[in-house]
Amino acid sequence: MHLLDHDPVTQAGAAGDRVRAVVHALQALVRAEAGAEAPAAGTEAADLEQAVWLRLLERGAASAVPADPARWVRAAVRAEARTARRRTRRERSYAADGPPGDWSGCPERIAVGADERRALRAAVGRLPGRCPRILEAMLAPHDPTYREIAGELGMSQGSxxxxxxxxxxxxxxMLAAEVVAPELRGKER
Known part of the structure; x- marks a missing residue:
C-alpha cells in the first residue's frame, strides 16, 4: 500500500480534479438548459446556472459526478426553474401601489414635505412689499395662470x-442668509 493513498490532501486534490473535469464537461449543457428554462421561470439564465453549479458542489466532492450527468443537469435546471417561478409568484414588492423605490407615499417623506412647505410659506410671509401676495398667489393649489394672478392682484400681466x-x-x-454655515473641522482652519 502506498503512503499517498491515505493522504487526505492528495485525496481532496483528486476529488477537486474530478469536480473540475465535470464542470468543464457539463458547462455547455448547463448554459444551454439554463438559457432555455430562464424565460419561463422569469429569471436570468446566469442565476439558474449558478444555482445548478451550487447544487453540484453541495453534493460533496466524493459524489460530485452524477451517474448520468446530462439527465442530472436537466433535472437540476428544471428544479431550480420551478423554485424561481414559485419565488416570483410569492414575492411582492414592498410598495404595492407604486414602482419599487418610489417613496412618495412614505410617511417620512410626507412629513418632510409638509415641513418644507411650512418653512417656505413662512419665509414668503417675511418678504417685503407686494412679494408675499405675488408668491402666495403663484403657490396657490389650483395652479392659476398669469392672467388670473394679475387680475386677482390688480396689476398688469406684463409686469x-x-x-x-x-x-x-x-x-x-433671504433663505441663503438663514442657512447656517457648517462648522470648520480640523483641516479647514
Missing amino acids: LGPMRSRCLGCLRR
Whole structure:
C-alpha cells in the first residue's frame, strides 16, 4: 500500500480534479438548459446556472459526478426553474401601489414635505412689499395662470413676470442668509 493513498490532501486534490473535469464537461449543457428554462421561470439564465453549479458542489466532492450527468443537469435546471417561478409568484414588492423605490407615499417623506412647505410659506410671509401676495398667489393649489394672478392682484400681466423674478431673488437671498454655515473641522482652519 502506498503512503499517498491515505493522504487526505492528495485525496481532496483528486476529488477537486474530478469536480473540475465535470464542470468543464457539463458547462455547455448547463448554459444551454439554463438559457432555455430562464424565460419561463422569469429569471436570468446566469442565476439558474449558478444555482445548478451550487447544487453540484453541495453534493460533496466524493459524489460530485452524477451517474448520468446530462439527465442530472436537466433535472437540476428544471428544479431550480420551478423554485424561481414559485419565488416570483410569492414575492411582492414592498410598495404595492407604486414602482419599487418610489417613496412618495412614505410617511417620512410626507412629513418632510409638509415641513418644507411650512418653512417656505413662512419665509414668503417675511418678504417685503407686494412679494408675499405675488408668491402666495403663484403657490396657490389650483395652479392659476398669469392672467388670473394679475387680475386677482390688480396689476398688469406684463409686469407680473419681472415682479415675480425680483421676489424670488429676494426670497433666495433671504433663505441663503438663514442657512447656517457648517462648522470648520480640523483641516479647514
